[in-house]
Amino acid sequence: xxxxxxxxxxxxxxxxxxxxxxxxxxxxxxxxxxxxxxxxxxxxxxxxxxxxxxxxxxxxxxxxxxxxxxxxxxxxxxxxxxxxxxxxxxxxxxxxxxxxxxxxxxxxxxxxxxxxxxxxxxxxxxxxxxxxxxxxxxxxxxxxxxxxxxxxxxxxxxxxxxxxxxxxxxxxxxxxxxxxxxxxxxxxxxxxxxxxxxxxxxxxxxxxxxxxxxxxxxxxxxxxxxxxxxxxxxxxxxxxxxxxxxxxxxxxxxxxxxxxxxxxxxxxxxxxxxxxxxxxxxxxxxxxxxxxxxxxxxxxxxxxxxxxxxxxxxxxxxxxxxxxxxxxxxxxxxxxxxxxxxxxxxxxxxxxxxxxxxxxxxxxxxxxxxxxxxxxxxxxxxxxxxxxxxxxxxxxxxxxxxxxxxxxxxxxxxxxxxxxxxxxxxxxxxxxxxxxxxxxxxxxxxxxxxxxxxxxxxxxxxxxxxxxxxxxxxxxxxxxxxxxxxxxxxxxxxxxxxxxxxxxxxxxxxxxxxxxxxxxxxxxxxxxx
Amino acid sequence: xxxxxxxxxxxxxxxxxxxxxxxxxxxxxxxxxxxxxxxxxxxxxxxxxxxxxxxxxxxxxxxxxxxxxxxxxxxxxxxxxxxxxxxxxxxxxxxxxxxxxxxxxxxxxxxxxxxxxxxxxxxxxxxxxxxxxxxxxxxxxxxxxxxxxxxxxxxxxxxxxxxxxxxxxxxxxxxxxxxxxxxxxxxxxxxxxxxxxxxxxxxxxxxxxxxxxxxxxxxxxxxxxxxxxxxxxxxxxxxxxxxxxxxxxxxxxxxxxxxxxxxxxxxxxxxxxxxxxxxxxxxxxxxxxxxxxxxxxxxxxxxxxxxxxxxxxxxxxxxxxxxxxxxxxxxxxxxxxxxxxxxxxxxxxxxxxxxxxxxxxxxxxxxxxxxxxxxxxxxxxxxxxxxxxxxxxxxxxxxxxxxxxxxxxxxxxxxxxxxxxxxxxxxxxxxxxxxxxxxxxxxx
Numbered sequence: 001x002x003x004x005x006x007x008x009x010x011x012x013x014x015x016x017x018x019x020x021x022x023x024x025x026x027x028x029x030x031x032x033x034x035x036x037x038x039x040x041x042x043x044x045x046x047x048x049x050x051x052x053x054x055x056x057x058x059x060x061x062x063x064x065x066x067x068x069x070x071x072x073x074x075x076x077x078x079x080x081x082x083x084x085x086x087x088x089x090x091x092x093x094x095x096x097x098x099x100x101x102x103x104x105x106x107x108x109x110x111x112x113x114x115x116x117x118x119x120x121x122x123x124x125x126x127x128x129x130x131x132x133x134x135x136x137x138x139x140x141x142x143x144x145x146x147x148x149x150x151x152x153x154x155x156x157x158x159x160x161x162x163x164x165x166x167x168x169x170x171x172x173x174x175x176x177x178x179x180x181x182x183x184x185x186x187x188x189x190x191x192x193x194x195x196x197x198x199x200x201x202x203x204x205x206x207x208x209x210x211x212x213x214x215x216x217x218x219x220x221x222x223x224x225x226x227x228x229x230x231x232x233x234x235x236x237x238x239x240x241x242x243x244x245x246x247x248x249x250x251x252x253x254x255x256x257x258x259x260x261x262x263x264x265x266x267x268x269x270x271x272x273x274x275x276x277x278x279x280x281x282x283x284x285x286x287x288x289x290x291x292x293x294x295x296x297x298x299x300x301x302x303x304x305x306x307x308x309x310x311x312x313x314x315x316x317x318x319x320x321x322x323x324x325x326x327x328x329x330x331x332x333x334x335x336x337x338x339x340x341x342x343x344x345x346x347x348x349x350x351x352x353x354x355x356x357x358x359x360x361x362x363x364x365x366x367x368x369x370x371x372x373x374x375x376x377x378x379x380x381x382x383x384x385x386x387x388x389x390x391x392x393x394x395x396x397x398x399x400x401x402x403x404x405x406x407x408x409x410x411x412x413x414x415x416x417x418x419x420x421x422x423x424x425x426x427x428x429x430x431x432x433x434x435x436x437x438x439x440x441x442x443x444x445x446x447x448x449x450x451x452x453x454x455x456x457x458x459x460x461x462x463x464x465x466x467x468x469x470x471x472x473x474x475x476x477x478x479x480x481x482x483x484x485x486x487x488x489x490x491x492x493x494x495x496x497x498x499x500x501x502x503x504x505x506x507x508x509x510x511x512x513x514x515x516x517x518x519x520x521x522x523x524x525x526x527x528x529x
Numbered sequence: 530x531x532x533x534x535x536x537x538x539x540x541x542x543x544x545x546x547x548x549x550x551x552x553x554x555x556x557x558x559x560x561x562x563x564x565x566x567x568x569x570x571x572x573x574x575x576x577x578x579x580x581x582x583x584x585x586x587x588x589x590x591x592x593x594x595x596x597x598x599x600x601x602x603x604x605x606x607x608x609x610x611x612x613x614x615x616x617x618x619x620x621x622x623x624x625x626x627x628x629x630x631x632x633x634x635x636x637x638x639x640x641x642x643x644x645x646x647x648x649x650x651x652x653x654x655x656x657x658x659x660x661x662x663x664x665x666x667x668x669x670x671x672x673x674x675x676x677x678x679x680x681x682x683x684x685x686x687x688x689x690x691x692x693x694x695x696x697x698x699x700x701x702x703x704x705x706x707x708x709x710x711x712x713x714x715x716x717x718x719x720x721x722x723x724x725x726x727x728x729x730x731x732x733x734x735x736x737x738x739x740x741x742x743x744x745x746x747x748x749x750x751x752x753x754x755x756x757x758x759x760x761x762x763x764x765x766x767x768x769x770x771x772x773x774x775x776x777x778x779x780x781x782x783x784x785x786x787x788x789x790x791x792x793x794x795x796x797x798x799x800x801x802x803x804x805x806x807x808x809x810x811x812x813x814x815x816x817x818x819x820x821x822x823x824x825x826x827x828x829x830x831x832x833x834x835x836x837x838x839x840x841x842x843x844x845x846x847x848x849x850x851x852x853x854x855x856x857x858x859x860x861x862x863x864x865x866x867x868x869x870x871x872x873x874x875x876x877x878x879x880x881x882x883x884x885x886x887x888x889x890x891x892x893x894x895x896x897x898x899x900x901x902x903x904x905x906x907x908x909x910x911x912x913x914x915x916x917x918x919x920x921x922x923x924x925x926x927x928x929x930x931x932x933x934x935x936x937x938x939x940x941x942x943x944x945x946x947x948x949x950x951x952x953x954x955x956x957x958x959x960x961x962x963x964x965x966x967x968x969x970x971x972x973x
Contacts, residue, residue, distance in 0.1 A: 204950045350755070350758070367760075435705075521745050523751045523764055
């Protein structure tokens with residue numbers, strides 16, 4: 001029998017208390033809740049990373065425990081916590097390939113598309129108004145297109161080509177919004193957005209000639225209105241004349257090669273042909289490094305959108321390998337996610353063996369990061385069974401968001417909540433990764449510890465009502481840990497919970513609430529680890 | 530700018546008056562300016578911003594037009610003298626009338642924008658939208674220069690909003706999350722306690738707060754496993770600061786029960802009045818920037834009913850704040866800045882569906898400033914007899930904000946850190962194409 005079926009029925013708790021106790025003591029054998037044995041290289045990534053670490057004389061961290069892994073891989077791949085049921089099913093699975101199977105399951109989840117669409121919308125600045133005007137209709141269409149592309153696993157080269165070469169209506173041909181987000185097709189702004197987003201090169205790292213030469217590819221973008229309110233058409237306008245002196249007279253690729261534009265050809269297409277080639281390192285390195293950064297919170301080139309000669313990769317061989325895998329896999333980004341998530345390097349414990357900055361730069365452990373604003377509030381809402389209200393500062397027709405919509409699903413950067421603003425959701429103004437702030441501030445800490453917003457969610461949670469009605473310390477500990485931290489409590493943790501329930505200042509329901517509150521406010525809950 | 534047909538000033542005369550008034554900054558260029566030579570430059574240590582959210586009507590407050598007739602004044606057609614000869618304000622502001630020597634009225638603020646969001650952005654940032662940069666508001670800039678980087682050491686965050694934040698259009702802009710305000714939430718006029726979000730938790734005793742904290746720390750295995758991890762250190766530090774506010778003395782600044790009943794009464798037992806009192810307490814403890822978001826001024830309908838209720842409330846809170854700051858010797862170093870995003874249409878909309886309302890009016894509005902080196906007892910600018918046109922001396926948000934920066938010792942031509950490395954100045958520079966002059970010199 002699946003042990004969860006017991007756990008899941010509250011009335012069984014008291015009836016088969018003895019069985020439950022036996023079951024609990026059987027699964028909480030390891031007192032060490034974070035780590036599980038020494039690190040073992042599993043794939044080519046590990047060979048490269050561990051060789052580099054050996055060279056530096058740094059010992060990698062240990063293998064992470066299953067409890068740590070299940071939480072980590074859910075948060076990293078789908079931006080969503082495992083339910084208590086999902087966590088216990090994984091923890092009680094004894095097959096040796098269960099981590100690999102879980103990764104496969106997650107890569108095809110709906111939330112995978114939600115979460116990565118959110119990340120791409122940050123980079124592509126998907127926001128209705130101010131400082132760019134995509135307009136509410138355009139934003140909804142653009143977000144849907146991006147999410148669909150991720151959901152159907154559109155190869156990355158096709159995805160970028162569509163963004164760069166599309167023509168049509170901002171409402172009906174969504175990728176054209178790429179140019180609208182770049183200050184309405186201004187050639188310099190387009191070149192800067194392309195360089196930052198797809199080549200990971202910041203505007204200040206481009207020479208004047210490079211920028212001017214690139215901008216010349218984007219001088220024939222026409223934008224015109226239609227009869228529909230706020231609709232506009234992006235089209236190839238061969239007769240358009242650019243007078244901006246910063247734009248070069250002829251299109252030149254960033255590597256210095258002048259481009260030949262056949263008559264009647266949209267120069268954007270010529271640029272896209274150059275950019276998305278498998279042998280174009282500007283293109284492949286940027287995305288390979290970005291995917292790595294997304295899973296580790298640190299790039300092989302760091303910051304991940306700051307490629308320049310003075311900022312070399314910490315492990316060039318690793319970046320080369322990922323780039324090659326990307327090309328071999330025909331720009332299938334899920335292949336990269338899979339490869340990385342299955343590596344021992346990704347599955348290391350967060351406990352570093354040394355404080356050396358080299359250990360951080362060379363991935364000797366899994367670095368802890370505070371959950372992103374959206375992921376954090378979604379996690380709190382999911383566990384407590386509560387919802388959020390969103391609103392927009394600009395008057396727009398899509399401000400009303402159904403309560404079932406999670407924060408990671410919000411299409412429009414203009415639609416937000418006080419929590420998301422406080423916890424560093426990016427304003428989507430620049431397309432820089434650093435716009436998102438995952439630093440924990442004292443104000444955020446106060447909010448989590450003590451605000452009426454979070455207290456209400458915990459104390460009045462419909463989903464936790466059963467847990468709050470329990471009185472047996474062991475049952476309480478197991479349920480609370482599985483629900484909030486996605487793992488079983490150790491013997492020591494059970495003892496502390498019992499101690500508080502029996503001797504603490506709060507009684508009954510209040511005391512259980514305090515246990516749940518304490519777990520919500522632990523580093524294990526707040527940080528990817 | 531349009532001159533009023535009823536005055537004798539020509540357009541040329543108006544222009545020359547304006548240039549004289551502002552010292553001809555645009556003629557001399559930035560390099561010859563010396564902000565430090567301005568009298569009282571650097572005197573101000575803090576700002577209390579009274580944000581008249583929604584846009585208060587200028588002719589119903591600090592620019593009364595009693596002769597304009599019923600179609601303009603409605604029932605608010607009486608003004609009263611103040612303690613400064615020649616300055617008259619609406620009769621519903623008697624405490625403020627007794628203190629006109631402490632503040633200056635700018636009657637010709639203008640930007641011409643009639644939409645709340647954009648107008649708020651312009652008035653709070655001193656910048657126009659449109660160049661692809663989202664600028665920080667004054668509070669974020671002051672907290673950048675005078676917060677933790679500038680030697681502020683308090684546990685209360687350096688930029689506090691009482692009580693509800695206005696959000697994106699008036700916040701940290703490209704300066705980012707660290708410079709966003711701390712919004713208190715709660716109601717300072719509550720009979721029992723001002724429940725400041727995160728600092729005060731109703732129904733949880735101090736004993737239980739402590740026990741909860743100990744439980745949390747005891748259960749946090751990961752924190753114990755690697756205390757030197759930067760993430761853990763950040764968490765420890767945030768915990769320390771948070772608990773100083775929750776359990777320590779620092780949070781007591783919000784406890785209005787420590788104030789005498791008579792003083793609380795003088796401020797008015799309203800949300801706004803008590804927020805003014807909290808603002809004084811914050812500034813007293815060194816907080817450099819406090820915004821009071823005073824809601825309810827967007828009176829499209831039932832305007833006069835609302836004014837009868839709100840003007841006395843405004844008078845008690847704002848007036849007592851000035852008196853209290855003055856009595857404690859704090860006004861000298863504290864700027865009090867009163868303004869909304871725009872004024873309201875002087876001509877009343879008597880027709881349905883408004884039935885006696887006023888619409889948005891970006892062409893003319895009032896700002897009031899006091900303290901921190903601003904000279905009181907003055908009026909800047911003049912509007913026509915109906916409050917619809919500027920007759921003399923248009924004043925722009927960026928001029929006023931630049932003047933505040935100078936008094937705060939913040940160099941308007943210093944740069945702010947922009948995430949993409951763009952060169953962005955604290956305040957618009959002469960070559961950026963902004964109207965008006967450098968400073969509102971009449972106030973110095």
